[in-house]
Amino acid sequence: MAEKSRWCSVWIGSETGILKGVNVAKKQAFNFSDFSTLTREQEVSAMCWGDDLESEVLVGCVNGTVKTFSVEKGKFTEFRDCSGGEGPFRGLAVHNSSLITCVESGVLKVWKEGCPDTVEVNVGRDVYKMRQSTSEGHKVAIGGKENDLKIWDLQRPEEPVFKAKNVANDWLDLRVPVWIRDLQFLPESDKVVTCTAYHQVRLYDPSLPQRRPVLETSFEEYPLTALSLTSDANSVVVGNTQGQVAVIDLRQGRLLRCLKGFAGSVRALQCHRSLPLVASCGLDRFLRIHNLEDKHLLHKVYLKSRLNCLLLTSRENIQEQEEKVQESQEEVKDDDIWAAMPTVTDEVSTKRKIKKTETLSTVTKDKSSLTKKKRKSVT
Amino acid sequence: MVASDNEEMDFAEPQVKGKRKKKDNKAESAKKHLKEKDAEMEKLQPTSNGDNNTESCFPPTFSVSDIKNKQRRHFMFMKLKQQKKKEKSDLKKKRKREREALGDKAPPKPIPKTIENQRVYDETVVDPEDEEVALDEGTDEFSSYFNRLTNPKILITTSDRPRGRTVRFCEQLATVIPDSHVYYRRGLALKKIIPQCVARDFTYLIVVNEDRKVPNGLVLCHLPNGPTAHFKVSNVRLRKEMKRRGKDPSEHLPEVILNNFTTRLGHSIGRMFASLFPHDPNFIGRQVATFHNQRDYIFFRFHRYIFKNEKRVGLQELGPRFTLKLRSLQKGTFDSKFGEYEWVHKRHEMDSCRRKFHL
Numbered sequence: 115m116a117e118k119s120r121w122c123s124v125w126i127g128s129e130t131g132i133l134k135g136v137n138v139a140k141k142q143a144f145n146f147s148d149f150s151t152l153t154r155e156q157e158v159s160a161m162c163w164g165d166d167l168e169s170e171v172l173v174g175c176v177n178g179t180v181k182t183f184s185v186e187k188g189k190f191t192e193f194r195d196c197s198g199g200e201g202p203f204r205g206l207a208v209h210n211s212s213l214i215t216c217v218e219s220g221v222l223k224v225w226k227e228g229c230p231d232t233v234e235v236n237v238g239r240d241v242y243k244m245r246q247s248t249s250e251g252h253k254v255a256i257g258g259k260e261n262d263l264k265i266w267d268l269q270r271p272e273e274p275v276f277k278a279k280n281v282a283n284d285w286l287d288l289r290v291p292v293w294i295r296d297l298q299f300l301p302e303s304d305k306v307v308t309c310t311a312y313h314q315v316r317l318y319d320p321s322l323p324q325r326r327p328v329l330e331t332s333f334e335e336y337p338l339t340a341l342s343l344t345s346d347a348n349s350v351v352v353g354n355t356q357g358q359v360a361v362i363d364l365r366q367g368r369l370l371r372c373l374k375g376f377a378g379s380v381r382a383l384q385c386h387r388s389l390p391l392v393a394s395c396g397l398d399r400f401l402r403i404h405n406l407e408d409k410h411l412l413h414k415v416y417l418k419s420r421l422n423c424l425l426l427t428s429r430e431n432i433q434e435q436e437e438k439v440q441e442s443q444e445e446v447k448d449d450d451i452w453a454a455m456p457t458v459t460d461e462v463s464t465k466r467k468i469k470k471t472e473t474l475s476t477v478t479k480d481k482s483s484l485t486k487k488k489r490k491s492v493t
Numbered sequence: 494m495v496a497s498d499n500e501e502m503d504f505a506e507p508q509v510k511g512k513r514k515k516k517d518n519k520a521e522s523a524k525k526h527l528k529e530k531d532a533e534m535e536k537l538q539p540t541s542n543g544d545n546n547t548e549s550c551f552p553p554t555f556s557v558s559d560i561k562n563k564q565r566r567h568f569m570f571m572k573l574k575q576q577k578k579k580e581k582s583d584l585k586k587k588r589k590r591e592r593e594a595l596g597d598k599a600p601p602k603p604i605p606k607t608i609e610n611q612r613v614y615d616e617t618v619v620d621p622e623d624e625e626v627a628l629d630e631g632t633d634e635f636s637s638y639f640n641r642l643t644n645p646k647i648l649i650t651t652s653d654r655p656r657g658r659t660v661r662f663c664e665q666l667a668t669v670i671p672d673s674h675v676y677y678r679r680g681l682a683l684k685k686i687i688p689q690c691v692a693r694d695f696t697y698l699i700v701v702n703e704d705r706k707v708p709n710g711l712v713l714c715h716l717p718n719g720p721t722a723h724f725k726v727s728n729v730r731l732r733k734e735m736k737r738r739g740k741d742p743s744e745h746l747p748e749v750i751l752n753n754f755t756t757r758l759g760h761s762i763g764r765m766f767a768s769l770f771p772h773d774p775n776f777i778g779r780q781v782a783t784f785h786n787q788r789d790y791i792f793f794r795f796h797r798y799i800f801k802n803e804k805r806v807g808l809q810e811l812g813p814r815f816t817l818k819l820r821s822l823q824k825g826t827f828d829s830k831f832g833e834y835e836w837v838h839k840r841h842e843m844d845s846c847r848r849k850f851h852l
Contacts, residue, residue, distance in 0.1 A: 130629050138794035149624055154632045215821045217832070310832060337831055355833045374842055375849075379824075397824060397835040399757060416616045418757065420824075420835070 115188035118144045122185070123432045124393055125171050126401060127158025128419035133173055133183060134280035136401055138413050138432050143401075146190075148182065161200035161423040168427055172213070174203035180213065190474065194444060198223050198234070205244025205259075209251035214268070216244035216256065235271040238263060238277065247299040255306050256292025263308055263318055266269025276304075276320035296341040298350075307364065309352050311337035314361055331367040333360050342383040342392065344406060351392050351406070362408060373404045375411050382424035389430065526707040528709050540677070573783065606790065613849040617757040624755070630764070636720035638696070638768040645769055647673035647697040648690055656706040661731055663701055666812045668781065669795050670769055671746050673699075683714075683827050690762060691717045695771060698827075711817065713765060714827045721827045722765060724791075724817040731813055739797050739809035745778020746771050747795070758836055759852040762819060782809075789850045791817040819852060 122144065131154070132147040152203050156175040163184060170191075171183040178197030181190050195204075203217025208214070213225040213247075220241050224233040237244075241258040242352035252268045253275070263278035293311040294448070300307065304320045305328075313334055329355030335353040343350050349370055353359040357376030360369055378398030385392045390406040397420045403413040410434075413492025562567040592599045604610070619626055630636070637643045639759065646815055649663050649672055655678075667673045690698055695716055702710030713722040732738060749770050755765035766784045779799060785792045795812030814831065822836040823829070836851070 130625070130632065132625065149628055152628060165826065186637070353829075356837050356840075358833065377837060377839070377843070378835045381833075397833060418623065419629050 115144075115146070116186065117188075117443070121183050123427045123429060124401060125161065125425040126395055126417065126421050126422050127161050127173055127423040128417065129157050130154070131156030131158060131175065132419060133158065133171070133388045134417055134419070136415055138399075138403060138415075140382075141413060141415055143415055143417050146188065150185040150451060157202075158422050161425050162202065162298075163204040163425060163473050164208060171425060172206055172208065174206045174215065176202040178203075178217075180206065180215065194225070195223060196223065197401055203243045205246075205254070205256075205435070207246035207251075207254065209246065209268070214244075216241055216254075218242075218258075220258075222254070222256070222263075222266070228438060233268065233271060235266060235268075237261075237266060237274075240340065242294060243296050245297055246300060247304070249303070253304070255297050255299060256274045257297050259293045259311075260291070261294070262292050263294060263297065263306060265304070265306065272369035273445075276318075276323070278318055278327070279325035281330065283327055293337075295337060295339050298341055298343050300343065300347050304365065307343065307350050309338035309340065309341040309350075311339075313338055313343075315350065315352060315367075317364060321400075327365065327369050331362060331369075332361065333369065334358055340380045340383040340394070344385045344392075345388050345390065349381055351385060353383050353394060353396070355379040357396065357398070359383070359404075361387060373409055373411075374403075375414070376404060381422055384424050384426040386426055386432070386461065387428040389432070391425055393426045395424045397421075425493075498609065509566050537785075565675055608848055611848045613846060615850070617761050618731045618755050620755055626760075630760070634715060635764045635768050641772060643769055645672060645696045646694060647759050647769065648686075649673055649675045649699045649701070650678045651700065651708075652687075652702045653678055654703075655703050658706055658729070658731070659703040659708045661664075662708050662729055662813060662815075665732055666699070667702075668742050669747070669812045671744075673772055678783055683712075685717065687714070687826050704811070705745060712827060715765065715768070716826065718826060719762065720765070721825070721832070722762060723820045723823070726819055727816045727818070729815045732811070735810055735814065737810070739811045742797075742811050743778055743793065744779055745775035745780055746773065747778065747780040747782045748774040750781060750785075752783065752787075753788050753852060756852060758819075761822065761835075762791075762852060774782065776832040786852050789818060789852050791819070792851070793817065 117392050118137070119135055120268050121137045121140075123138050124136040126134045126136065126488045128134060131152040132145050132149075136143045136432045141236070151244050152294040155175070156179075157176045159171055159176050160174035164172050169185050171185065173181045173183060174196070174201050175181070178195060179222065180194045182192035182205075183189070184191045184196070192257055193332045198215065199217040199219035199221030203215055203219055204212070204370065205216040213307055214222070215225065216237065217224045219239055220236050220238045222237050223467055224245065228231070237256045238258065238261040240261055241256055242261075243255055244260070246371045247253040249253070253265060253349040254268065255263060257263050262280060263276075264274040265276040267275045280292060284290055291312060294308045295305055295311050297308040299305070304318075306318045306320070308316050313332045313336060315331050315333065315338065317329040319328045322328070325465070328429065333352060334354060334356075336356045336358070339395055340355045341350060347361045348365055349361050351359060351361050351373075353376070357380060359373040359376060359380055361371050361373070361450075362368070365372050371394070376394070376398065377400075378396050380394055380396040382396075383392060385406070391403055391412070392406055395401045395402050400422055401413075401415045401417055401421065402411060402426075405412055501656075514823075519722045532829045542615065557566060557569045560569060573603050605815050638645065649667055649670075651663060654665075664676050678700075683698075687698065698714040698716060699713040700714070701708045702712070708726050708729055711726050712721060713724065714721040732741070742844075744844060747770065749767055751766060753764055754760055763784070780795070780797050783792075783794045783796070785794070793815050795814070798811045799807045801807055819836075821832050821834055823832045825832050843849070
């Protein structure tokens, strides 16, 4: 189990509560959960890496428990009851060895190790997503239904650092409704990209005095459920409830390309940190990995339950693991052969060399005669 | 008069001659074409010998569709077809002769290829011993029915202002499905009907959609929070249109047959149909409802059977007959705008291969 878990490059949480690891190079999926103790209350609603080295996976379940899974050991090591408000987890994050959890009812808690005290912040009702900033671990962004984007600094939990303002009334002079389904911080800045259930993609910049979105585009007519920034942070991949996935440019706000092959709603998307890959999972029970540049579907793995959350490693060698293993095996064999052959000293070697050369010449002559014969038979 | 006849005759004759000439022309042109073909072949052959190693020679690209004259083209095409037919029948006769000559030693007849035989391998086909699928199905929305905790109660309604055929179809459906109630849809929104149904312990909501006085769609919504399936309905035959039908169905609970729901999606749909009917069928009634899936089309039939002896059964078709095709399966109750779809039929992506099926 430990070996299998070490080679897994994608970790997926399903609705039945099973944590799955997928080895993309070998197209194998492994279940790392005990079937006998599973119920629907253990449905995975949020997942995150336990540390920067990606050696631990934190799995948040609907009933309020957070399980720690060790990739090295291949099993769950810790169970923590992190129940706060009502509803499933909408975001999990780790900062300085303390755990940040956010529940749907808006209760955001920071759990310190060993310490029963928690810092509790009420971030509003109906939260749909909470994410941590990649550059500053103490900043989190929150969005939800009729709960516009708010960025909180956990060192000053009384008030949000940035509170977004709703877009101007539409052409009928009606208030535009707000329902943020997914959001992500841009790397090395405070900017946030959000996607809404009203098929809009918006970019906010807290460093500007403008509290309204800097950029707004829309895609198709169905709610956008998942979002992920590409490795160069110039474009964003969004997926909606009908299984339509598109890559949208953030600089101009236009559609770059669409990825095909999905049959059901896309629940989670993640782009690789450096390679042009995007992994996606959804209600149609498949994990798909697409190439972002030429839209090809690279891998498609059937995992028998509906999939909720996804974590992709930032390792570079996702697709080449098998070849490396084979090469190392061949090298080992060659070394053995060379070691087994007897060493040759000088005096004996001259005679052997002569003999060798003679044999070599005869061999070459034979070879040439053979080839001549072959040629004759052809003509 | 005679002169006019003669004139007519004069007019007539050249035409006949002309037709004959045309036919001769066709035959001649056909022959010419064949000769041209042969000439081309001869021209190419000496060059092909020399270019064996370096270049590959292409056959003369002459196709029947290159002839501009429609009658000649039609004639050549008929000739081509006859030639192919002859080749095929010759091959068949040859094989038959060989088979008879071999007698007992002949190899077994090859199985003819059908589209069902050639079906593309689907990795989502459910293995009956799969633990994970068993776990998933043991805890999903239908588990309360399969664990005998709830009994089905169905509400059948239509789209707004239904016409005669649809109304009669709903009435007949209500006789076929036990414990079902037909209500007139008075322009009410489905999202408002659903909480009321849940409050009155309904387990299913069926909405028959009508287009141009004919039912053409079916929305099957499992309550309280179950999946919603949207089907396309075709080929509806009401009771009076059935030939050799039996008397109307009685109040006995029918048996249910679900055929060929093999994939994971097929399993979910099959379970949906199964939970429409109550658990213990009355075998005294000898009635059976069949949902047969073939090539992604689900055929519904309602029969009464009688065993004449141990090996022979008599079947009498009662009740309506219709065909369904799944268009989408949505998680949660009916919410086409904000609901999450588990499976959506995308025609251009999914229907490109004739041998790939999803149910």
